[in-house]
Amino acid sequence: IDTALKWLKKDLHIPALVALTPALGVLLTHVRLRIFDDINTLNLQSFIVGEAGSGKRKFVHIINALMKQFYAESRANLETNNQNRKEKERKRNSKNVPVFDLLPERAIPAQHSMAQVLDMLNAANGEMCYTFSEEADIMTGNGKKAFADTSALRRCAFDGSSYEQAYKSDAASRLFIPHVRWNLTQCGTPDALLRAYPNTTDGELSRIAIAPMPDNTFEPLVVSRVFGEKESAPLEKLGRLLTLMQG
Numbered sequence: 001i002d003t004a005l006k007w008l009k010k011d012l013h014i015p016a017l018v019a020l021t022p023a024l025g026v027l028l029t030h031v032r033l034r035i036f037d038d039i040n041t042l043n044l045q046s047f048i049v050g051e052a053g054s055g056k057r058k059f060v061h062i063i064n065a066l067m068k069q070f071y072a073e074s075r076a077n078l079e080t081n082n083q084n085r086k087e088k089e090r091k092r093n094s095k096n097v098p099v100f101d102l103l104p105e106r107a108i109p110a111q112h113s114m115a116q117v118l119d120m121l122n123a124a125n126g127e128m129c130y131t132f133s134e135e136a137d138i139m140t141g142n143g144k145k146a147f148a149d150t151s152a153l154r155r156c157a158f159d160g161s162s163y164e165q166a167y168k169s170d171a172a173s174r175l176f177i178p179h180v181r182w183n184l185t186q187c188g189t190p191d192a193l194l195r196a197y198p199n200t201t202d203g204e205l206s207r208i209a210i211a212p213m214p215d216n217t218f219e220p221l222v223v224s225r226v227f228g229e230k231e232s233a234p235l236e237k238l239g240r241l242l243t244l245m246q247g
Contacts, residue, residue, distance in 0.1 A: 003234045004062045007227060011214040012055060018046045018211035019059045022130065022183035023067055026106070027239055029128040029181070030246035040160045041128060041181055047136065047196075048187040050213025056187040060134055061227040063185065065235035067107075069243070070130070074107035081105065106130060108182065110138040114149040118165070121177055128181040136188030136196050151204055157182040158207040 001020070005013050025042030032039050050056045064071070084100035091097055102123040108116075110133035121129055133139050156163050157180045164176045188196065197205050 001235070001238065004065070004231055007062075007224070007231045008058060009055075009224075012058065015048050015050075015056075015211040015213055016059055016062060018209050019048050019185050019187070020062065020066065021209070022046050022185045023063055023132070024242065025183050026128040026130040027066070027070065027242035028245055029243070032247070041179070043158050043160050043181065043183065044209065045154065045158060045184045045207060046186070046209040046211065047193060048185070048211050048213065049190055049193050050187070051189055051215075051217070054213035054216055056213060057134065058224070058227075059187065060132075061232070062235065063132055065227075065232035066239045067130070067132075068232075068236045069240050071107055074105050077103035078105045110134075112150075114153070117150055117153065117182070118163075118175060118177070121163075121180060121182060122175060124181065126179060126181065128183055131182070131184045133184070133186045133188075136186040136192040139186065140192075140196050151202065153180060154182065154184065155204050155207060156180040157184075 001017075005016060008016055022044040025044045028042050031042065033042055048056055048059065080103055081100075084098075088098055088100065102119070104124045104127065105120050106124050106127060106129045108120050108129050108131045110131055112131075131139075153163060160179050160181065162176070162178050163180050166174045186196065193210070197208070199205075
């Protein structure tokens with residue numbers, strides 16, 4: 001992480017660390033943290049606030065390198081699940097319809113529905129899921145109701161509490177998740193923050209670490225060096241090692 005921070009200007013170190021902490025909590029999915037008498041996973045959510053051109057995109061490179069193995073495993077399981085669905089659809093009229101277990105897709109897209117998130121959390125088997133939104137408006141712009149619906153779920157995720165639902169419908173199954181584990185990192189402008197969290201009294205805002213980007217309005221444009229192998233390799237190695245930690 002020190003290598004990645006050296007790639008950034010010094011005044012970006014704190015926002016970078018705030019952006020990274022939810023991702024680190026996901027990789028440390030088997031680690032438990034004791035806070036007074038409560039033992040829980042590293043449940044973290046962050047929002048990086050900055051005006052257009054403030055450099056928020058730099059954090060994309062760092063998070064993608066750290067989470068490279070995590071994303072690769074999630075994509076591989078996504079492809080397998082899609083193949084299984086096609087196979088099941090192809091043989092839906094046969095006597096022996098194949099039954100497949102849903103493999104965990106722990107990288108939850110920024111654009112999602114409540115039902116999709118619940119299915120992915122349920123299939124994660126207690127391991128931490130992660131959402132990174134380079135633009136917070138992606139989560140709210142095309143489906144404000146869906147984002148609002150997951151508000152209570154995100155609060156459960158921060159607390160590591162359970163979630164249960166039962167609807168009188170054949171399309172919505174009975175669902176019980178003993179511990180909701182879902183970390184999020186979002187980036188956006190101050191206006192995007194207000195659009196995402198307009199209600200300051202519902203308890204969700206108190207669960208989010210908010211880090212402002214430094215004001216660079218009148219600073220000259222400085223082209224930083226490329227985020228290359230020297231910067232990415234230590235983060236990729238760290239990402240692999242953190243998943244092995246437990247205790």
